[in-house]
Amino acid sequence: MSKEVSNKQIIFKDYIHGFPKESDMILKTSIIKLKVPDECNDAVLVKNLYLSCDPYMRSRMSKIDDNYVPIFTPSEPMSGDGVAKVVDSSHPDFKKGDLVTAIIGWEEYTLIKSTETHFIRKIHHTNVPLSYHIGILGVPGMTAYTGFYEISKPQQGDTVFVSAALGAVGQLVGQFAKLSGCYVVGSAGTRDKVDLLKTKFGFNDAFNYREETDLDAALKRCFPDGIDIYFDNVGGEMLDAVLPNMKFNSRIATCGMISQYNLKQAEGVRNLLYIMAKQIRMQGFLVYHYRHLYPKLLDLVAPLLEEGEIAYVEDVAEGLESAPAALIGLFSGRNVGKQLVRVASD
Amino acid sequence: MSKEVSNKQIIFKDYIHGFPKESDMILKTSIIKLKVPDECNDAVLVKNLYLSCDPYMRSRMSKIDDNYVPIFTPSEPMSGDGVAKVVDSSHPDFKKGDLVTAIIGWEEYTLIKSTETHFIRKIHHTNVPLSYHIGILGVPGMTAYTGFYEISKPQQGDTVFVSAALGAVGQLVGQFAKLSGCYVVGSAGTRDKVDLLKTKFGFNDAFNYREETDLDAALKRCFPDGIDIYFDNVGGEMLDAVLPNMKFNSRIATCGMISQYNLKQAEGVRNLLYIMAKQIRMQGFLVYHYRHLYPKLLDLVAPLLEEGEIAYVEDVAEGLESAPAALIGLFSGRNVGKQLVRVASD
Numbered sequence: 001m002s003k004e005v006s007n008k009q010i011i012f013k014d015y016i017h018g019f020p021k022e023s024d025m026i027l028k029t030s031i032i033k034l035k036v037p038d039e040c041n042d043a044v045l046v047k048n049l050y051l052s053c054d055p056y057m058r059s060r061m062s063k064i065d066d067n068y069v070p071i072f073t074p075s076e077p078m079s080g081d082g083v084a085k086v087v088d089s090s091h092p093d094f095k096k097g098d099l100v101t102a103i104i105g106w107e108e109y110t111l112i113k114s115t116e117t118h119f120i121r122k123i124h125h126t127n128v129p130l131s132y133h134i135g136i137l138g139v140p141g142m143t144a145y146t147g148f149y150e151i152s153k154p155q156q157g158d159t160v161f162v163s164a165a166l167g168a169v170g171q172l173v174g175q176f177a178k179l180s181g182c183y184v185v186g187s188a189g190t191r192d193k194v195d196l197l198k199t200k201f202g203f204n205d206a207f208n209y210r211e212e213t214d215l216d217a218a219l220k221r222c223f224p225d226g227i228d229i230y231f232d233n234v235g236g237e238m239l240d241a242v243l244p245n246m247k248f249n250s251r252i253a254t255c256g257m258i259s260q261y262n263l264k265q266a267e268g269v270r271n272l273l274y275i276m277a278k279q280i281r282m283q284g285f286l287v288y289h290y291r292h293l294y295p296k297l298l299d300l301v302a303p304l305l306e307e308g309e310i311a312y313v314e315d316v317a318e319g320l321e322s323a324p325a326a327l328i329g330l331f332s333g334r335n336v337g338k339q340l341v342r343v344a345s346d
Numbered sequence: 347m348s349k350e351v352s353n354k355q356i357i358f359k360d361y362i363h364g365f366p367k368e369s370d371m372i373l374k375t376s377i378i379k380l381k382v383p384d385e386c387n388d389a390v391l392v393k394n395l396y397l398s399c400d401p402y403m404r405s406r407m408s409k410i411d412d413n414y415v416p417i418f419t420p421s422e423p424m425s426g427d428g429v430a431k432v433v434d435s436s437h438p439d440f441k442k443g444d445l446v447t448a449i450i451g452w453e454e455y456t457l458i459k460s461t462e463t464h465f466i467r468k469i470h471h472t473n474v475p476l477s478y479h480i481g482i483l484g485v486p487g488m489t490a491y492t493g494f495y496e497i498s499k500p501q502q503g504d505t506v507f508v509s510a511a512l513g514a515v516g517q518l519v520g521q522f523a524k525l526s527g528c529y530v531v532g533s534a535g536t537r538d539k540v541d542l543l544k545t546k547f548g549f550n551d552a553f554n555y556r557e558e559t560d561l562d563a564a565l566k567r568c569f570p571d572g573i574d575i576y577f578d579n580v581g582g583e584m585l586d587a588v589l590p591n592m593k594f595n596s597r598i599a600t601c602g603m604i605s606q607y608n609l610k611q612a613e614g615v616r617n618l619l620y621i622m623a624k625q626i627r628m629q630g631f632l633v634y635h636y637r638h639l640y641p642k643l644l645d646l647v648a649p650l651l652e653e654g655e656i657a658y659v660e661d662v663a664e665g666l667e668s669a670p671a672a673l674i675g676l677f678s679g680r681n682v683g684k685q686l687v688r689v690a691s692d
Contacts, residue, residue, distance in 0.1 A: 066590075068623035235618060244412075254621045268614010272581060275600045276630035277414035283629075284622035 002035035002088075009107035010323050012072040015063040019262040019331060024061065025078060025106075025324040032109050035088050042091040044112045044120060046084035048104050049346070051320075052134040053327045053339040054080060054168070058261040068286060077105035078323070081134045083123070084110065085346070091115055099123040101133045106323055108343060125298075128305055135168060135338045136301060136312040139287055144172035145297040146290040147253040148180075151283050152229040156181035159223055161242065164233035164258060165206065166193045166313070168338035173231045174203050175310055176300075182229070185222045187238070189333040196336070200311050215241035226250070234259045236267040243271035246278050254284040262331055313337030348381035348434075356452035356669050358418040361409040365608045365677060370407070371424060371452075371670040378455050381434050388437040390458045390466060392430035394450050395692070397666075398480040399673045399685040400426060400514070404607040414632060423451035424669070427480045429469070430456065431692070437461055445469040447479045452669055454689060471644075474651055481514060481684045482647060482658040485633055490518035491643040492636040493599040494526075497629050498575040502527035505569055507588065510579035510604060511552060512539040512659070514684035519577045520549050521656055522646075528575070531568045533584070535679040542682070546657050561587035572596070580605045582613040589617035592624050600630040608677055659683030 011026045036043045057080055060072045072078060082104035086094050094100065094115075102120035104110040112118045123133050135141065147169070148154060160177040162170045165186025174197065177184035185205040186197045197206035205222050212218040219227070219241060226247035232239055235257025246252070260266045275282060304310040315335040317326040323341045330339055357372045382389045403426055406418045418424060428450035432440050440446065440461075448466035450456040458464045469479050481487065493515070494500060506523040508516045511532025520543065523530035531551040532543045543552035551568050558564040565573070565587060572593035578585055581603025592598070606612045621628060650656035661681040663672040669687045676685055 239618070254618075256622065257619050260619060266616040266619060268616050269618055270612040270614050272585070272600075272615055273603050273606060273612060274630075275628060276602065276632070279630050279632055279635065281627065281629045282621060283627040284620075284625050286622070286625060289625065 002033050004031050004033050005109070006030070007032040007107055007109050008320050009077045009105065010320060012061070012074060012076060012078050014074045015071075016061050018264065020058060020061055020328050022324040022328060025327075027321060032111070034109070036090045036111065040090055040111070040113055042115060043089070044086055044091050044094045044100075044102075044115060045088040046100060046102065046104065046110050046112060047087050048082055048084045048108060048110060048343045050083040050131045050134060051104070051106055051323055051341040051343060052081040052139070053317075053323070053330055053335075053341065054139070055256055055258045055261065055330050057327060058331070077107050078327075079103055079105045081139055082343075083130050083133055094120070094122070099126070099130065101138060106320065108320065125302060131314055131316070131340050131342075132305075132312065134340070135314060136172060136305070136310070137298070140168035140338060141172060141297050141301060142290065142294060143255060143287040144169045144176060145300070146285055146287055146293055147231055147255045148173050148176045148229075149296075150290060150293065151253040151285050152231065152251045154180045154182055154229060158182045158228035159226065159247075160184040160229045160231065161219070161223065161227045162186045162203075162231045162233070163209075163238050164188070164256075164333075165197055165203065166201075166337060167233060167335075169255060170231070170233055171197075171201055171311070171313060171337060174201050177229075178202050187218075193333075193336060196313070200313070209238065216244065219245040229253070231255060232257070236260050236269070240267075240269045240271050243269075243274040243280070246274060246280050249279050250281075252280060252282040254282060258331065315339050317341045319343070348379050350377050350379050351455070352376070353378040353453055353455045354666050355423045355454075356666060358407070358420060358422060358424050360420045361417075362407050364610065366404060366407055366674050368670040368674060371673075373667060378457070380455070382436045382457065386436055386457070386459055388461060389435070390432055390437050390440045390446075390448075390461060391434040392446065392448065392450065392456050392458060393433050394428055394430045394454060394456060394689045396429040396477045396480060397450070397452055397669055397687040397689060398427035398485070399663075399669070399676055399681075399687065400485070401602055401604045401607065401676050403673060404677070423453050424673075425449055425451045427485055428689075429476050429479055440466070440468070445472070445476065447484060452666065454666065471648060477660055477662070477686050477688075478651075478658065480686070481660060482518060482651070482656070483644070486514035486684060487518060487643050487647060488636065488640060489601060489633040490515045490522060491646070492631055492633055492639055493577055493601045494519050494522045494575075495642075496636060496639065497599040497631050498577065498597045500526045500528055500575060504528045504574035505572065505593070506530040506575045506577065507565070507569065507573045508532045508549075508577045508579070509555075509584050510534070510602075510679075511543055511549065512547075512683060513579060513681075515601060516577070516579055517543075517547055517657070517659060517683060520547050523575075524548050533564075539679075539682060542659070546659070555584065562590065565591040575599070577601060578603070582606050582615070586613075586615045586617050589615075589620040589626070592620060592626050595625050596627075598626060598628040600628060604677065661685050663687045665689070 086098040197203040236259040432444040449464040543549040582605040
């Protein structure tokens with residue numbers, strides 16, 4: 001007889017409009033056997049250690065027919081990227097004790113029936129904090145790598161602007177830009193974040209967008225000769241202010257539009273004529289379609305991590321119960337760096 | 347003594363806001379000697395035959411500091427692309443009787459002091475209508491070629507949508523798309539234009555945007571599986587409707603935004619999140635930066651013209667006096683095809 005344990009879960013209540021609230025997610029306790037059921041071939045049962053909170057998850061909370069990511073199922077647990085430890089396995093590639101990253105439920109234990117759709121992958125680099133595997137060495141790292149190197153095509157000396165610059169992705173884009181010999185400026189929503197960008201992450205300059213009465217003036221102050229690359233994490237009003245400040249033949253990597261996700265109707269962007277007048281290339285990307293670049297990210301980042309030449313700041317919320325508040329905090333910019341939830345230490 | 351003749355001119359009155367009116371341009375008659383003045387080296391005096399009316403000229407009528415084209419000078423003649431005949435020349439490359447294209451004044455005779463800034467070029471292909479040299483073999487041809495082949499990167503079987511599809515550029519984009527094995531749909535503003543697109547130009551389908559109460563529904567009807575390439579001549583509301591109908595990895599060539607040029611404030615475009623969600627590449631271009639492609643346009647189009655396998659519809663207004671009305675007509679879609687003004691026959 002295998003052991004039965006309680007399994008706390010964060011349940012997605014129902015589809016929402018506007019800003020998510022903690023009450024849209026419900027803590028529930030169920031029971032789970034710590035063994036892969038006999039009828040499940042190639043399945044893996046994991047104990048969850050870290051959950052990732054990401055802005056794109058907001059899109060999964062609304063009922064949109066043609067969504068770019070699968071929407072959540074009401075009354076089922078929330079889910080997302082995570083770090084976990086294998087408890088039991090009927091899959092030949094995974095055994096008890098293996099550390100993995102995967103799409104896991106927001107719960108203490110997850111039974112992964114399809115290793116393919118859950119993108120389960122064994123962790124090999126164990127000389128870095130485990131949580132980095134869903135940060136700098138995970139999807140945020142890949143997003144920064146893809147958007148900067150693959151989409152933005154940086155040249156030495158380029159001027160680079162990054163919004164949400166202290167986020168999970170932005171902090172890496174800024175450091176990649178510096179590694180590429182670019183001049184980089186970031187925007188963030190608090191003075192502390194602005195200080196961090198300039199001191200810890202080596203941004204050439206940074207500004208607090210909440211304190212600027214005129215975003216266009218702020219951008220002109222930081223980029224008197226214009227912007228070669230805009231790494232867009234926020235969309236909306238900031239994008240509109242950036243467009244007239246782009247240089248001829250410049251690039252916009254459309255990574256995310258966090259300022260828009262909770263609005264009933266997205267803000268209208270008026271300055272699109274600059275796309276033509278400045279020969280701007282504005283290009284969107286979804287990191288899931290650039291998985292083949294992962295070895296390149298590792299080649300770049302692993303040695304830098306080893307030599308302490310790249311920084312990565314995380315904001316770790318303690319305990320599964322804190323996950324709803326942590327997720328919601330992303331949309332008010334409460335997090336400082338990559339937002340995680342530690343479900344268990346081991 | 348060289349002959350003095352009267353030189354009718356269309357004078358640009360002063361910078362404007364909103365829609366241009368005929369009264370923003372004034373007919374004036376001056377006197378000109380039909381000889382290059384002795385002090386002008388490398389100058390060419392031309393008799394103007396055809397003027398081109400183009401939407402971008404609206405941008406030259408407003409006082410914008412950082413404009414992408416030089417703005418007009420109040421009290422000076424309007425100017426633009428044209429076909430002309432050399433009357434006198436102190437430039438070794440041009441002689442009396444040569445037919446040329448150049449940036450000319452809106453007047454009967456123009457003294458071209460700088461052949462370089464006026465882009466004067468001798469006409470060699472004389473087996474096509476002269477006006478084609480500022481149409482299918484001129485800037486509109488180059489614009490269609492650049493935006494379609496260079497920016498949109500068509501693949502056989504792609505679905506292509508062209509707005510302002512019967513304009514100077516759109517009619518060619520549609521035909522290029524057919525030549526490339528694409529499925530192409532155009533929008534225009536009258537039933538007659540829609541008929542022409544389907545009958546004369548071989549568009550697979552077309553619709554009258556003024557008769558559609560729901561642009562999104564019209565696009566879904568024409569493109570049930572989505573759009574691979576949007577050749578955008580209009581911007582604004584149509585662009586907003588197109589974005590959700592784009593396919594994954596699709597392209598938008600931002601050629602112009604004629605719907606926006608006369609507005610005090612551009613319309614806000616709300617559906618930009620699709621740029622990310624559909625991995626759209628939206629790219630602007632100014633044809634003046636792609637002059638090197640001109641031989642490629644000629645290689646493609648000259649034989650097709652010879653064999654009657656490509657159509658080009660022009661709307662020719664008679665007489666210099668008709669130029670202001672012809673220009674203004676562009677913004678209400680009065681023109682059917684490329685808008686020209688015939689100043690003189692010979």
